[in-house]
Amino acid sequence: MRNMPAVLVVEDEPAIAELIAVNLRHNGFRPTWAMDSVSAQREIDAALPDLILLDWMLPGESGLSLAKRWRANERTKAVPLIMLTARGDEADRVAGLDAGADDYISKPFSTKELLARVRAVLRRHSPEPTGEAIVIAGLSLDSATHRVAFADQALKLGPTEFKLLHYLMGHAERVHSRGQLLDKVWGDHVYIEERTVDVHVKRLREALGAAGAMVETVRGAGYRLTAKPVVPVAVAAKAMAG
Ligand code: CA
Numbered sequence: 001m002r003n004m005p006a007v008l009v010v011e012d013e014p015a016i017a018e019l020i021a022v023n024l025r026h027n028g029f030r031p032t033w034a035m036d037s038v039s040a041q042r043e044i045d046a047a048l049p050d051l052i053l054l055d056w057m058l059p060g061e062s063g064l065s066l067a068k069r070w071r072a073n074e075r076t077k078a079v080p081l082i083m084l085t086a087r088g089d090e091a092d093r094v095a096g097l098d099a100g101a102d103d104y105i106s107k108p109f110s111t112k113e114l115l116a117r118v119r120a121v122l123r124r125h126s127p128e129p130t131g132e133a134i135v136i137a138g139l140s141l142d143s144a145t146h147r148v149a150f151a152d153q154a155l156k157l158g159p160t161e162f163k164l165l166h167y168l169m170g171h172a173e174r175v176h177s178r179g180q181l182l183d184k185v186w187g188d189h190v191y192i193e194e195r196t197v198d199v200h201v202k203r204l205r206e207a208l209g210a211a212g213a214m215v216e217t218v219r220g221a222g223y224r225l226t227a228k229p230v231v232p233v234a235v236a237a238k239a240m241a242g
Contacts, residue, residue, distance in 0.1 A: 005050035005122055006030045010040040010066070011084065012058050016107075020053060023111040029118070037061035044070070048079055048187070051122055053114075056085035056096070064099050071100030078183045080121045084109075134169045137227040139211045141169050150211040160185070161204040168215065168225035177222040197223075 007029045011017040014035070021031040032049065034040035037060050043049070052070070056063040063083060070076040083101040085092065096104045102121045105114060133142040139150045143166055148155045157165065163185050168176070176184070178194035186196075201223055205212035213229035 004028055004030045006032065006047070007118065008032050008034060008040065008043050008049040008052045010034045010037070010052065010058065010063065011055040012036060013055075016055075019111065020114065023115060024118070027115055037063075037066050040066065044076060048076065051080045051082070051118060051125075053082050053084055053118070054101070056083055056092075064095060067096070067099040067101055078125075080125045082117060082121055134166075136169055136172055136225070137211075137214065139169070139208070139214060141166055148208075150208060155207055155209065155211075157207045158203065160200050161207055164200055164204055165208075165215075165225075168223065172225045172227065175218045175221045175224045181223065 005028075007024050009017055009020050009024070009031050011020065011033070012035050017033050017035070021033055024031040032043055034043050036058055040054075054063045054067060058066075063085070067081060067083065070079065070081065077100075080102050081100065082103045082105060083096040083099075084105050084107060085096065086107040093104050102124070103117050105117055132144070133140055135141075139148075141148050141162075146162060148157050148162065148165065164181065167181070167185050178197040181197050182194065201215060201217075205215050208215065214225055214227070216224045216226055216229055218224050
C-alpha cells in the first residue's frame, strides 16, 4: 500500500471525478474525491496526499484560490498540484502556474495524458530512488534492507537519521535548508522546530563516524552531503605539521 501514491481529486462534476478515480485506481494510485473546497480542506487536514488534482471551477471557493492558499501554507506548500480546467487560454494557464500549480491540464483531456502528467509531476517531486542502494565515496545505503555501511563496515542509525541520510544521499552535493529537510524527511509534521534538524544531523554525524564529515554544514544555508568534504584549514595545517 505504501508505494501507491495518494491522489486527492478535487472536482465538482461526479462523472469526471469518477472517470479520473477509476483510471488512477487501475494504474496503481489511491484516489480520494472531494467535491468542493471545504471537503478538500478536510481531506488535506486529515492527511497530506502525494499529489492534488484540482479543478479550477468549483462551487464556492475556486480552485485557483485554493491553490494559492495551499501554496502559502507551510504544511501544504510542497504537495505537487495539477490544475484541471476548461479554461484553456494562455492567461488562465499562466494564472494557474502563478498560483503555484506544477502543471495544468485542459479539459477535455485523455486519461492517458492525465496519467502521464501525474507520473511526470510525481517523478519530479521524488527523484530519490526507492528500494535501491546508493553509494557515495564508500558510504552505502540500501533502502530495501535499511543497511548503511562505510568502507564495508556496517553502521547503526536511528530511523530518523536513516531517513535523513537517505534524503541527503539521494540529493547529494545540493544544499538543503532546515525547512526543506523538515518537509522532505519529517514530512507531515507541523509542529517540529528547525532546531530538531540540527539535533538529528549531529546524531547522524556521530553514527557515521569517519564518514560524518561528508555531512557538511553550509553556513547560513543548511546542510549538504558531499563526496569530498572540505577539511577545515586549521585541521589540515595540524595534520601537515604533525
Ligand atoms: Ca468544475
